[in-house]
Amino acid sequence: MADRIGRAAVPALALEEVAAEVFEVAPDRLVGQVVRGVRRGLAVPDLAGSVGLSERQLYRRCLDAFGYGPKMLDRVLRLNVALDRARAGLSFAEVAARTGYADQAHFTREVKALAGVPPRTLLA
Template sequence: MEFAERYQERAAALPGAVLWTRTADGEPFRVLPDGCMDLLWVEGELLVAGPDRRGWIGSAEPGVRYAGLRFAPGTAPGLLGVPAREVVDLRLPLADIWSPRRSRRLADRIGTAADPALALEEVAGALFDAVPDRLVSQVLRGVRRGVAVPALARGVGLSERQLYRRCLDAFGYGPKMLDRVLRLNLALDRARAGLSFAEVAARTGYADQAHFTRDVKALTGVPPKILLA
């Protein structure tokens, strides 16, 4: 039996989250850093995917089904009860964070549903009622506006060292790394929309096209021309 790679996503009921599904075709796939954490259901098991610092190549047997909730940057640690710094670059069972019994109960509920992705969304909506961290939105807003770290720290009432620690807990990155990752994804979106690399670099805050190319390769492992081919 042959399997075609199938990937779909849509906005989830949880604010800022994306619900996605995928059926593997057996071919390698590339995962890029995006500043997000995911709650994954993979053929009956619940996993937590931490924020990535670099791109990586994954693989799965043909026909393996995935359903995932990709949380907006900085929101998952408060919902899952684990600092982002503790799960950076990791994929680990939810049972390592929550109790095995609770995790198994949720996994069984999702796995026996007619639509595991919808059940994952419903479970998350019922369980996750944490109050949003105001600091997260302030930091994200400042980083996206290009505010320098000293000014960003002053703006949120923290020292630079305190800001760095809080960012590690919320995002898994310090503010400078967070800026690089968010800018990378914005730049790639603009490139996919048809802008030339020179235009992308100019509009996204890179010094020049060479800077854009170097940073893409450093974060993803390949230059943009190959990544977007």
């Protein structure tokens, strides 16, 4: 899973720093650990254990920090990487293969589910 997220595609400014700036609070180090764990492909139970929380506590902390749980965070981060690859000129089939989607149809369904429009419309 770590390969499908593509560490090179991650922006230089960490998500926790952006959230801290937007909400004018000190960065939550747990948020950084969660993002790194999601990028490494940890399953939710393993991720919760790695940060010393129950799955329920992890979900609530993610909800506070991102507006959704850790699984949705994984989907959003993966989609961002996929869209960056599509913007770079890769075909949707190649984007799907390199980003860990089962196939182009899976990638298209995921874009529609998260963005509400098909990939071509989103990227236009």
